[in-house]
Amino acid sequence: MATEARITRHPVLPPLSDNWVKFTFNGREMIGRKGEMVSSAVFAGGEHVFGHHHKDGGPQGLFCANGQCSQCTLIIDGIPLKSCIIPLEEGMVVQSVEGLPSLGDIDPPEVKAPERLETDVLIIGAGPSGISAAMELGRSGYRVVLVDDKDRLGGKLVLQTHKFFGSEQDCRAGVRGTEIASIIAGELKEFQSVDVWLESVVLAVFSDGTLGVRRPDGYKIVKPRQLLVAAGAREKSLPFPGCTLPGVYGAGAFQTLVNRDQIRCSERVFVLGGGNVGLIGAYHAIQAGMTVVGLAEGMDRCGGYKVHADKIARLGVPIYTRHTVLAAHGRESIESVTISAVDENFKPIPGTEKNFKVDTLLVAVGLSSVNEFHAKAVEFGIPSMLTGDSEEIAEASAAMFSGKICGRKIANSLRGETVEIPADWLEKAEVLKSPGGAVSEYRESKQHEGVFPVIHCLQEIPCNPCMTICPKGLIITSGHPVKGLPQYSGGCIGCRKCVAICPGLAITLVDYRKKSEFPTVTVPWELGDWVVEKGQTVTVTEWEGETIGTGTVISLKAAPGFPSTMLLDLEVHRSIANRVAGVRVQKSEVTAPEKTVPELPVADSAIVCRCERVTAGEIRQLLREGVRDMNELKARSRAGFGACGGKTCEILIPRIIRSEGIDPDEITDFTKRPLFAETRLGIFCGREEDE
Amino acid sequence: MMHEVIVIGAGSIGTPVAMSLAERGVKVLVLDSGMSSGQGNNKCAIGGIRATHSDPAKVALSLHSLKTFSTWKQTHGDDIGWFMGGYTFVSYSEEISRSLKSIIPAQQKAGLNISWRSAEEIAEKVPGINRRGLLGGTFSPEDGSASPMESSYAFYRQAVRKGADFHFGETVKSVKSGDVFTVVTEKASYSAEKVINCAGSYAREVGAMVGVDLPVYPDMHEAGITEPVLRFFNPMVVDISRSEGSANYYFYQYSTGQVVFCITPDPPLQGKGREETSVFLPQVAARMVKLYPRLANLKVRRTWRGCYPQTPDGTPIIGQVGPEGFYAAVGMCGQGFMLGPGVGEVVARLVTGESTEEDTMVLNSMRLDRTFAGTEALK
Ligand SMILES: Cc1cc2nc3c(=O)[nH]c(=O)nc-3n(C[C@H](O)[C@H](O)[C@H](O)COP(=O)(O)OP(=O)(O)OC[C@H]3O[C@@H](n4cnc5c(N)ncnc54)[C@H](O)[C@@H]3O)c2cc1C
Ligand SMILES: Cc1cc2nc3c(=O)[nH]c(=O)nc-3n(C[C@H](O)[C@H](O)[C@H](O)COP(=O)(O)OP(=O)(O)OC[C@H]3O[C@@H](n4cnc5c(N)ncnc54)[C@H](O)[C@@H]3O)c2cc1C
Ligand code: FES
Numbered sequence A: 001m002a003t004e005a006r007i008t009r010h011p012v013l014p015p016l017s018d019n020w021v022k023f024t025f026n027g028r029e030m031i032g033r034k035g036e037m038v039s040s041a042v043f044a045g046g047e048h049v050f051g052h053h054h055k056d057g058g059p060q061g062l063f064c065a066n067g068q069c070s071q072c073t074l075i076i077d078g079i080p081l082k083s084c085i086i087p088l089e090e091g092m093v094v095q096s097v098e099g100l101p102s103l104g105d106i107d108p109p110e111v112k113a114p115e116r117l118e119t120d121v122l123i124i125g126a127g128p129s130g131i132s133a134a135m136e137l138g139r140s141g142y143r144v145v146l147v148d149d150k151d152r153l154g155g156k157l158v159l160q161t162h163k164f165f166g167s168e169q170d171c172r173a174g175v176r177g178t179e180i181a182s183i184i185a186g187e188l189k190e191f192q193s194v195d196v197w198l199e200s201v202v203l204a205v206f207s208d209g210t211l212g213v214r215r216p217d218g219y220k221i222v223k224p225r226q227l228l229v230a231a232g233a234r235e236k237s238l239p240f241p242g243c244t245l246p247g248v249y250g251a252g253a254f255q256t257l258v259n260r261d262q263i264r265c266s267e268r269v270f271v272l273g274g275g276n277v278g279l280i281g282a283y284h285a286i287q288a289g290m291t292v293v294g295l296a297e298g299m300d301r302c303g304g305y306k307v308h309a310d311k312i313a314r315l316g317v318p319i320y321t322r323h324t325v326l327a328a329h330g331r332e333s334i335e336s337v338t339i340s341a342v343d344e345n346f347k348p349i350p351g352t353e354k355n356f357k358v359d360t361l362l363v364a365v366g367l368s369s370v371n372e373f374h375a376k377a378v379e380f381g382i383p384s385m386l387t388g389d390s391e392e393i394a395e396a397s398a399a400m401f402s403g404k405i406c407g408r409k410i411a412n413s414l415r416g417e418t419v420e421i422p423a424d425w426l427e428k429a430e431v432l433k434s435p436g437g438a439v440s441e442y443r444e445s446k447q448h449e450g451v452f453p454v455i456h457c458l459q460e461i462p463c464n465p466c467m468t469i470c471p472k473g474l475i476i477t478s479g480h481p482v483k484g485l486p487q488y489s490g491g492c493i494g495c496r497k498c499v500a501i502c503p504g505l506a507i508t509l510v511d512y513r514k515k516s517e518f519p520t521v522t523v524p525w526e527l528g529d530w531v532v533e534k535g536q537t538v539t540v541t542e543w544e545g546e547t548i549g550t551g552t553v554i555s556l557k558a559a560p561g562f563p564s565t566m567l568l569d570l571e572v573h574r575s576i577a578n579r580v581a582g583v584r585v586q587k588s589e590v591t592a593p594e595k596t597v598p599e600l601p602v603a604d605s606a607i608v609c610r611c612e613r614v615t616a617g618e619i620r621q622l623l624r625e626g627v628r629d630m631n632e633l634k635a636r637s638r639a640g641f642g643a644c645g646g647k648t649c650e651i652l653i654p655r656i657i658r659s660e661g662i663d664p665d666e667i668t669d670f671t672k673r674p675l676f677a678e679t680r681l682g683i684f685c686g687r688e689e690d691e
Numbered sequence B: 001m002m003h004e005v006i007v008i009g010a011g012s013i014g015t016p017v018a019m020s021l022a023e024r025g026v027k028v029l030v031l032d033s034g035m036s037s038g039q040g041n042n043k044c045a046i047g048g049i050r051a052t053h054s055d056p057a058k059v060a061l062s063l064h065s066l067k068t069f070s071t072w073k074q075t076h077g078d079d080i081g082w083f084m085g086g087y088t089f090v091s092y093s094e095e096i097s098r099s100l101k102s103i104i105p106a107q108q109k110a111g112l113n114i115s116w117r118s119a120e121e122i123a124e125k126v127p128g129i130n131r132r133g134l135l136g137g138t139f140s141p142e143d144g145s146a147s148p149m150e151s152s153y154a155f156y157r158q159a160v161r162k163g164a165d166f167h168f169g170e171t172v173k174s175v176k177s178g179d180v181f182t183v184v185t186e187k188a189s190y191s192a193e194k195v196i197n198c199a200g201s202y203a204r205e206v207g208a209m210v211g212v213d214l215p216v217y218p219d220m221h222e223a224g225i226t227e228p229v230l231r232f233f234n235p236m237v238v239d240i241s242r243s244e245g246s247a248n249y250y251f252y253q254y255s256t257g258q259v260v261f262c263i264t265p266d267p268p269l270q271g272k273g274r275e276e277t278s279v280f281l282p283q284v285a286a287r288m289v290k291l292y293p294r295l296a297n298l299k300v301r302r303t304w305r306g307c308y309p310q311t312p313d314g315t316p317i318i319g320q321v322g323p324e325g326f327y328a329a330v331g332m333c334g335q336g337f338m339l340g341p342g343v344g345e346v347v348a349r350l351v352t353g354e355s356t357e358e359d360t361m362v363l364n365s366m367r368l369d370r371t372f373a374g375t376e377a378l379k
Helices: A038-044 A128-139 A155-159 A177-188 A251-260 A276-287 A306-315 A372-379 A396-415 A423-431 A465-469 A497-501 A616-624 A630-637 A649-659 A681-685 B014-023 B056-076 B094-109 B119-125 B148-161 B200-208 B280-291 B293-297 B333-351 B357-365
Strands: A020-025 A028-033 A073-076 A079-082 A093-095 A115-124 A144-147 A194-197 A201-205 A211-215 A218-229 A233-235 A248-250 A268-272 A291-297 A319-321 A323-329 A336-341 A354-357 A360-363 A367-369 A384-386 A451-455 A507-511 A520-525 A537-541 A547-558 A566-571 A582-584 A607-609 B002-008 B028-032 B087-091 B115-117 B136-140 B165-168 B172-176 B181-185 B189-197 B217-228 B236-239 B246-253 B258-265 B299-310 B317-320 B326-330
Touching (some): A115 A128, A115 A396, A155 A251, A251 A276, A276 A360, A607 A649, A681 B280, B002 B014, B087 B094, B087 B119, B094 B136, B148 B165, B217 B280, B326 B333
Parallel strands (some): A218 A384, B087 B236
Antiparallel strands (some): B317 B326
16 A cells, blocks of 8 residues: 555565554544554655744755654644654644644643662763663663663664674674664563663753653653763755755665665755765665665765765766755755866865756765764763764774673772773774775786685775684684784685675675676675666676776675575676676666856855754854854854754854854853753643644 | 953843943943853743733833834834733732732832723633633733843944943953953953943842952742744733642743743742753643643743842842943843833933933942842732
8 A cells, every 4th residue: 555655675675564643734534553653644745844933935845854853844744743753643733734723722730850760870871881781780680771762772873774883793793784773672572681671761860960861651861870872973965055955864864765764755866974874865865766866975085985986986976076965946845956076175166167057966065973962961979981983983883892892881880899890892893983995906806717716895994794704714814803904815616605694795706617708796686676677787896997998797686694685697708707796777867067167156145054054154254253252153144053053053153153263262152941852831730742 | 452341241231231331322331251141040941921020120112112023023123022901910819919910000000000890801802711710910011021132232232333342251360340340361460430230140249359248149040932823812820829839930921922931940949040941841731731731732842040139128239330331231130021121211311321210229229238128919
């Protein structure tokens, strides 16, 4: 019964439940999955515009898909609510918010004081770091309350359908993020003293040593002996004209729609940002059957791991380095995006503009740590620590180690004794954080007989499952055991396990044993068995995506022991066989820019504060008047006064300050105040979430 | 550098005082520890402005203030969020009805537009208010509200336009009297003929610098603001009944749709702290939702805490105190924002020797050498 805007088949994700319910959106009947977020159901019904802003009538839509920004507010059964965190129920009446919502009358409710409770450790965030810390504390018998605002454990892992880096032994390299989430969630169950609160949001740290938590069954006030902030990171964004149009959103929102709720929210995607998040976002889009028309990166090369960049280049995604986005165009939602080349000062170079027809622009320009609870706790004298992305933006693999280490440190400080913290944990936590290193030169294999792997991985990254999986131990390194470049040392038996496990999809197997003129090249395949068929001629590329010829599909089979990974056997001429690294699936016509570039709006019209619709020009004007106190800047522009509490604009305003040539030290920060997320007044006096 | 007047504190009082002085051509310097105008208690005020007090001096000051607030946009152009929604003190008990009703005649006599309204009428003004036990309330349509932050910046800009100097990020450490006053901060030393103490919560400390004991004891109050929604009620709603842990609370819908609210802890919490506590939201929510059920569905956006610079009798201290040329405009309790522009004018006239008859009446009842015995009916 799925509607058009749903993903009906996915190479990795299992199908979701078939429990459909009816609801209405602006009077139109729609169908959605019971329990999925209302925003997703509305997207699936083909509506991306959730209303129009009361200030200037600008169209509003989903932005964070994470309950933090309120951009997705819809009137649900008469009450304005963030639709991205409200589960869909049969018969819901949903309306867009046109201007300010109205507040309906209700009968006098019962009121009661919230429950107060104590615990040894309160952990905010049940991602890999929070869960790892909880397990260590649980092992020592401490009472832990592990709070997460999502409906399942795992944090960002549950959105990651790709195989993770690292090492097999330390952090399950080669396993997909979604699976790692279920594995560690399962392990956590063993620890009786860990109380998991899902769908619960930490709202504030108070000066009386307590934290306020909104749980589905009501508001709770928790007094911990120790706080651990494992709340992850939030996405940064960029101000450019059109940046608030529905269809422009962060990678996290996109992954939530596509990978968690399996919504086919886009047809044509452009990605801004060549870090791992943007690169993987592009890959996830293609897996979901969308076209990625390009990816722009401001620097000379993508900052993410090279294997990620190469992987999407091979599929046919043009990567525009030294480019930025100038504007998103569209009336009610994004219709096209203009990019341009930038000079060494990141200034756009006139005449280099390109415009692409798209319905989605994914902004993946970095993450910033969610650490405000820690800052408050320190201010109020509550013992507190940071772990995972809240401490330093890194990888899930590193987050698990940093969580474990924190767990033990806390255990030690609470009891004043010493549980050992293995020295290699500290080292691993560091190694797993490593960014990509230098890229070595490509050397073509000269072997034209027998069977052997070709390793198209020439950048040092913390990843080594190919070495540990080889049953003969034939893949070795002369460098660091985890980070060193893998090298094939000869003697391959053709088991193809290295091809199947490599998270970077950077290993192929070439087999000359049957046909030496047309050897078989095995490439890893994660796009589903409907994209290619036996006998088909496909375009093959070398490691960085350059087309080098064609090949014929001989077979496409599941790789035993590697869920959702398939192995694609191609017959390829020996002249190119050793260089084949992948198959191109996007034709260059579909990714070509438009012939003309639309007129560009002035850069100062870019909205910096999306809640209050404050432009870069307005902020600039106040700075030029001499305003240097962020409190004043905010009070006078209203930037940061909106629903999200300044989570987006507080990162953008400093950019404008710098671009005005003002020394950031001249600027006084504004005072942060609760709440972390807007919460209905009734919740504080005994009402429950769904009342 | 020599100034005619140094104002200590750019808060609800200091900034309008400086504005009024500058408008009279007085060379004034304002010193404040904060980084811009109104960062002390001023920005913690929720923005209620009423003239309907019971003390004639406060009435006089507030009427001046009301004029400034209500005409600001026409006169100066900036939007300070003024909204004339009126005030209603609601009653659910005979005792409160009696005490509210008892002061109406005097207020009416003073020319204030206030009267007792039936439960029905109150329910019309506050649609959806809990009718169970509602006995009625006072209503004063000409009172209203404005944004304390926007107002403070607007007054500040006007003061600067008229030639006032503001030095932010400077805390006054000592004041020495002599031929002229020497005012020392961590950054510089200034001299002036006259000094005005508008230091809010720190009034007592600043008074002590010249050997005056100003009985100003701040107590702490928390407040919050919600998301904006379409206007559903106009007046500031005040409930002066007591409940466990709290005395009165009040709330209104700001000109752009947000509901702003605060509560008075009982017994009062003395101190200058500005940190949020876990007590506030459950306490205020229970009372607001009981009184006005639909507020249960309104999302709280932000909370904060500030102080009422309280005096023992709930009335400010305004006038010349201690050494000649030293003045105080302090102890504004829960009303400094609404009193600000009025106090600014009275103090400016006092300092320049132009006090009117009405000013003399005001200053007389706000003298430091009073007994501080009485308490105002509606403080
Ligand atoms: C696109 C993408 C690809 C990635 N690929 C890889 C990869 O290949 N390999 C790898 O190792 N890592 C990868 N990562 C990184 C990895 O996902 C993160 O580093 C890791 O999840 C961080 O773990 P964490 O525990 O610190 O935080 P998170 O996993 O972010 O968990 C934090 C949790 O806290 C919750 N939370 C936050 N605030 C509150 C609050 N106030 N109340 C309640 N709950 C709250 C959040 O909702 C979340 O569930 C990727 C990340 C992204 C975005
Ligand atoms: C929750 C709450 C709600 C309120 N609601 C209202 C309301 O609706 N209406 C209303 O009229 N009032 C209200 N008030 C009361 C109002 O906020 C205060 O009465 C008013 O702000 C006091 O003004 P002030 O100028 O005396 O003090 P402040 O505004 O605090 O100004 C004093 C200034 O002096 C500075 N200062 C102090 N010492 C020094 C020094 N040594 N050197 C340099 N600078 C110094 C401080 O930095 C500060 O900026 C409310 C108060 C609170 C807390
Ligand atoms: S999109 Fe729902 S809160 Fe941000």
